[in-house]
Amino acid sequence: MKKQLFVATAVGLVSSLALAGCSSSDSGTAEGGAAANGGGIVTYRTCEPQAGMIPGMITEACGVHLLGQVAATLVTYDSKGELVNDLAESINSDDKQTWTVKVKAGRKFSDGTPITAKSFVDAWNLIVREKQPQAYFFDDVEGYEEGKDLPGLKVVDDNTFTVTLNQPESDWPIRLGHVTFVPLPEVALKDIKAFGEKPVSSGPYVLDNWEHRKQLNLSVNPNYDGPRKAQNGGLNGVMYTSTDAAYNDLMADHLDVSDIIPESALQGFKDELNGRAVSKPYAGIATFTIPNRLKHFEGEEGKLRRKAISLAINREEITKVIFNGTKAPARDFTAPSIAGWNDKLPGSENLNFNPEKAKELWAQADAISKWDGTFKIAYNSDSGHQAWVDAVCNQVKNNLGIDAQGDAYPDLKSLREKVENKTIETAFRAGWSADYPSAYNFLGPLYGTGAFGNDSGYSNPEVDKLLKEALGAKTEDEAKAKYDEAQKILLADLPAIPLWYSSVNGGWSANVENVDFGWDSLPILFAVTKK
Structure with a gap:
């Protein structure tokens, strides 16, 4: 769904995580104005998700990127692909087969309801029970059978659940930063289709408006208290019918961030953007x-x-x-x-x-x-x-x-x-x-x-x-x-x-600062600031 110079071993990453846990259109551009937190709206090039904001249905980069803005996971990845706890207080195992996950107390969805252990277990069971495309992410959990809940998931208390795998897997926690593993509020379980169009957020932004195949408008989620707090006033995602159109808007400072440069501009885009550009594997x-x-x-x-x-x-x-x-x-x-x-x-x-x-x-x-x-x-x-x-x-x-x-x-x-x-x-x-x-x-x-x-x-x-x-x-x-x-x-x-x-190969306008692209090629939008 997607990067960096990832040199840490899987076992090393899991050990670090456990230690950290124990310590506790062609045009359609939109220009941003001032926001409550002092940052302006950042405009970025995006694309139309195929299956809405339903975690178990998202199989392509467009959906992954958008859901990543409005949803939080147990862990996230820094720009180099190393693990950082987000909703997880800790993820530990003595045998690498049965894992105990502790969710940070006090974290809330954008509607004010609490994010609990049950929010994760219910969300993951839904994906498998409904035979959603991303169900295979859970095929290593004990008792996995599409169409049924996962016997290997157990809620221990409000902030603790356990996951028992079919065999020991030392790198299991590394996967948990993917959007398939996000928690869901109870309202999503009642009408997942409606939730897919207007999701309740657990991440840094809230999806306010989605004009299909044209643009997205996202505001800052005041309830998000994780490592990806927005440093701007919100996001406007613009969908283009061609990369040339996006690049022209970028050159004219009508678009703030683009993660694609057209082939026709590859030879000179760094000079044309006066160094406001990146090209890295x-x-x-x-x-x-x-x-x-x-x-x-x-x-x-x-x-x-x-x-x-x-x-x-x-x-x-x-x-x-x-x-x-x-x-x-x-x-x-x-x-x-x-x-x-x-x-x-x-x-x-x-x-x-x-x-x-x-x-x-x-x-x-x-x-x-x-x-x-x-x-x-x-x-x-x-x-x-x-x-x-x-x-x-x-x-x-x-x-x-x-x-x-x-x-x-x-x-x-x-x-x-x-x-x-x-x-x-x-x-x-x-x-x-x-x-x-x-x-x-x-x-x-x-x-x-x-x-x-x-x-x-x-x-x-x-x-x-x-x-x-x-x-x-x-x-x-x-x-x-x-x-x-x-x-x-x-x-x-x-x-x-x-x-x-x-x-x-990407670039940014003269109107923004602190632009970086992560291990997965995606712009780290929460960190972008307006001048």
């Missing part, structure tokens, strides 16, 4: 997916064609020419900022540029079933993907001798609806921004059998086994070895085609 990867149900992409034929397409792509050339060197060619399925990253995995040669080998493999696939038709890559045109999609398609066309072209959708919501409904009949641009800083989060949700993010339909029992063993590993080195073995299989099967590691 984050925990994310760009890919495209070819569903294995598509004609010519099933079985051994499909495996040969995926490998051939991957070898036909000159990633280094595209990252230099299209992205002006701001991205690096992918060597695996995770990201360099994740602890244990390995750029020399067996099978990584399938990500090299080798047009001769590509032709050879394509011919072998043709011997099974002769290729016909046009190879297409679908993409959302509102976020600057056309240039690289066209470049990839041209390379596939020239190096394999087939017709290939991009297939544009107006926005991410339109594209994801077809992907998730499994009605899309082409390859499609994908990618992953980490929900939390862990190798598992790049692999399990995307390539585990039946995982919600597994849009290709990929299934490999050995990969599933290795990922489960990695989660239960007693040491970081043991976990890393299991993840490497799983990736060796993935690099041979290529359920998705890794392209390049993600970087955030």
Whole structure:
């Protein structure tokens, strides 16, 4: 849903957390005025969430970013991806299988009702009981079964609950900063659909107005008393139909913060913005997916064609020419900022540029079933993907001798609806921004059998086994070895085609200060101040 130079180990992070706990449109721009706390309104580029503000339904970056402004979690991440307690007083375990969570006393939702242990247990049970898309986040909890409450969750008292897992997992608390794990007030349980349009806040802001596909207006939540207190007077999120329009507003100081720079401006945007710009890697990867149900992409034929397409792509050339060197060619399925990253995995040669080998493999696939038709890559045109999609398609066309072209959708919501409904009949641009800083989060949700993010339909029992063993590993080195073995299989099967590691290219206007972008590429909006 998403970064930083994350170098701490999972075990080290959990230990630190426990110690801390024990101690206790094209235009549509909006210009901000003064606010009660002395800060002005900060305008920022955003996009339309696909499924409202329902935590268990949010599967894409647009929704994650908005919910992150209006909801708090047990823990949050600082700009480098390290854990900081928010609603949690402590999260401890003697055996790494049964965890005791203490919620800070006195914290309240924006409607004044208390945030309690029950607020979390009820929210998490709802996701699983209602079989919401993010239910897989809880599949390691004891007794997990979609359609039913989780037996492994127990309320102890108003501020304490326990979570029993199926096996010991030392890195379990790292996940709890993701928006799937937010608490819900009782009003949400009565009408979750209405709550999704007008959520009661537990985070730094309250959603006041949502003009779909145009803009969002958020005010400061006076009841929020955590580490992300707003340093401004509120936020206006503006939705653009093109990145060029957003950049033009940024240059004119009509937009305060943008996390996307159009390809056409990458070469000179730092100078054009007089240094008010950032370009840095984050925990994310760009890919495209070819569903294995598509004609010519099933079985051994499909495996040969995926490998051939991957070898036909000159990633280094595209990252230099299209992205002006701001991205690096992918060597695996995770990201360099994740602890244990390995750029020399067996099978990584399938990500090299080798047009001769590509032709050879394509011919072998043709011997099974002769290729016909046009190879297409679908993409959302509102976020600057056309240039690289066209470049990839041209390379596939020239190096394999087939017709290939991009297939544009107006926005991410339109594209994801077809992907998730499994009605899309082409390859499609994908990618992953980490929900939390862990190798598992790049692999399990995307390539585990039946995982919600597994849009290709990929299934490999050995990969599933290795990922489960990695989660239960007693040491970081043991976990890393299991993840490497799983990736060796993935690099041979290529359920998705890794392209390049993600970087955030963003900027801000002359009207704001204290702008930073986090480990997950997102602007840290609560810290932005108006001049």
